[in-house]
Amino acid sequence: RSQRGAQLLTSLEGCSKIYATGHSIGAAMIALWQWEHLEMPIEQITMGQNVAWFGQPPDVGCRGKRLYFDKDPVPFLRCFVDPSDGALVRHAMIPGQLLNSSAGTVRAMPLTRCDADEPKDKQCEAGCSPWGLHYLNRIWKGIALHQADHYVAALDAAFGVQSGSTDAFKSSFWA
DSSP: OTTTHHHHHHHHTTOSOEEEEEETHHHHHHHHHHHHTTTSOEEEEEESOOOOBSSSOOOOTTOEEEEEETTOSTTTOOOOBOTTTOOBOBOOSSOEEEEEEETTEEEEOOOOOTTOOOSOOGGGTTOOOTTSHHHHHHHHHHGGGGSHHHHHHHHHHHHOOOOSOSHHHHHHHOO
């Protein structure tokens, strides 16, 4: 930020809408950037994100979408509990959308509410130890499915590969 932050902000002055995207740690960086610049018209679109927030997450006005693939364990596993109140860490207040794979196809499920605490591994309702068998087993078996290329394939299957105009993609993606 100290090297390029001011240049980026200057180049975005006057924009009526800014789409910021990222996968995994890049998604976390985008979320933090949006939270730091709430006054800007930033829509975050993230994939494979496991951004956790202790307490009440910042209100970003539901600007964005969190995409998560059902085979990717990373967005589901939240192993941390806030020691001050015992609450499980939660996701940002942005609608989530499950990319559900079954019978050889991928379907985009309906968006969640902005305040929905999803996705969540049902066996980790009270938190999962990062050294526990369930957590380690999910990561061991599924970490390869966290890679960005799996998200690209899932997005293509769920929303269709678009060529030419982006209008058709926008209407199916934001539906």
